[in-house]
């Protein structure tokens with residue numbers, strides 16, 4: 517394989533092309549593409565996720581107890597209702613910690629919570645308007661001494 521072909525494989529894998537398509541595009545065998553990708557860990561990002569999913573279906577996500585899977589419906593993730601709730605409680609608060617930012621309003625100086633946006637400057641629209649208005653006045657060439 518030439519360096520050019522190797523680069524092309526990397527490129528195409530990033531775009532999500534299958535081994536077969538890459539092989540056809542470069543007119544080399546599919547096995548060559550496959551083994552090259554495997555050796556260089558290209559396009560394997562999907563595999564560990566699948567593995568993780570399977571694992572978490574075997575043991576309770578909360579306490580780690582082995583689960584007995586029923587034949588019907590969605591695979592179980594928790595051994596009991598208590599575990600399910602406890603897990604969600606934990607993960608919910610973790611999620612919230614990430615998504616909520618406590619910020620200080622530039623206009624009134626009050627702290628406020630912003631959901632998923634740490635670049636907010638004002639607690640609300642009223643403060644935003646006030647700030648804009650006052651800034652405009654400050655910047656006015658005619659008024660400034």
Ligand SMILES: [Zn+2]
Nearest residue numbers: 576579595599
């Ligand atoms: Zn459990």
Ligand SMILES: [Zn+2]
Nearest residue numbers: 621624639643
């Ligand atoms: Zn404010």
